[in-house]
Structure formats: structure tokens, C-alpha cells
Amino acid sequence: MKTNKIIFWLATIIIVLWEGVMPLSTLLFKPEYATAGTKPLGYPDYFAYALIICKALGALAIVYPKTPGKLKEWAYAGFTFNLIFAFISHVCVDKNIGYMLMPLVVLAILMVSYIYNRKLKTQ
Numbered sequence: 001m002k003t004n005k006i007i008f009w010l011a012t013i014i015i016v017l018w019e020g021v022m023p024l025s026t027l028l029f030k031p032e033y034a035t036a037g038t039k040p041l042g043y044p045d046y047f048a049y050a051l052i053i054c055k056a057l058g059a060l061a062i063v064y065p066k067t068p069g070k071l072k073e074w075a076y077a078g079f080t081f082n083l084i085f086a087f088i089s090h091v092c093v094d095k096n097i098g099y100m101l102m103p104l105v106v107l108a109i110l111m112v113s114y115i116y117n118r119k120l121k122t123q
Contacts (some may be wrong), residue, residue, distance in 0.1 A: 001121055008116035011109050012063060018106055019079060020059025023052040039091045053077065062113070069121070076114050083107040 027034045027049070038048040061067045061075035086103040092098065 001120075004119050004123070008113060008120055011116065014109050015079070015106070015113055016059040016063045018109075019055045019082075020063075025058040027052045039122050041093050050083070055082070060099035062117075072117070076110065076117075079110050083110065105108065 023034075034052060035048040039045070040052070046058060058078050059074040061071050062079075067075075080105050083103040083106055086108075090099040090103070
């Protein structure tokens with residue numbers, strides 16, 4: 001059980017930092033870069049701001065231990081959709097292999113977090 005907790009928290013901390021803290025800190029401290037990832041893909045500026053807020057809320061829902069189970073499931077689903085569509089956007093628009101692989105790597109880490117969250121809940 002201790003190993004499961006360690007794996008869960010390592011994966012979850014990576015997700016929270018990558019998907020929650022980094023985008024929110026960009027918005028707060030360097031707002032001129034808030035649309036740097038979405039503008040080249042053709043998305044409007046407001047989409048980047050909405051995405052950052054949703055990512056921060058999702059990260060909070062995943063990391064906060066007293067979050068209701070259904071809300072946590074929705075947060076994991078939201079991140080999954082976000083990462084899948086980020087991959088598709090990079091495949092269709094810029095075709096840069098590094099940009100295409102990054103969402104898949106983060107998705108794999110998210111899957112580890114989700115699987116070990118489920119394992120901890122059933123134990």
C-alpha cells in the first residue's frame with residue numbers, strides 16, 4: 001500500500017505542476033505568454049484563458065483529498081480530453097514530433113495517477 005501511495009503522489013504532483021501550476025503561474029506572472037501555446041494552433045485568445053482556469057481547477061480537484069469522487073473523475077476526464085485534443089491539434093497543425101509526443105507523455109503520467117488513485121480507493 002505504501003508503494004501505491006508513493007506512485008500515486010509522484011504522478012499526481014507531476015500532473016498538478018505541469019497542468020495546474022505552470023499554466024496558472026504563466027497567466028499570473030507572464031500574461032503575454034498565456035496564449036503562446038494556443039495561438040499558433042489557431043485557437044482564439046479567450047480559449048487559452050478558459051483552458052488555464054479549467055486546468056487549475058482540475059489540478060485542485062485531483063490533489064485535494066476531500067474532493068468528491070465524481071468531481072475527481074470529471075477532472076481526470078477533462079485532463080484526458082484536453083491532452084488527446086492537444087495531440088490531435090499538433091498533428092493537424094504544426095506536425096512537430098516533440099509537440100505531438102508531449103501531450104501523450106503527460107497523458108501516460110495522468111493514467112498512472114488515475115490507476116493508482118483507484119487502487120488506493122479500493123484498498
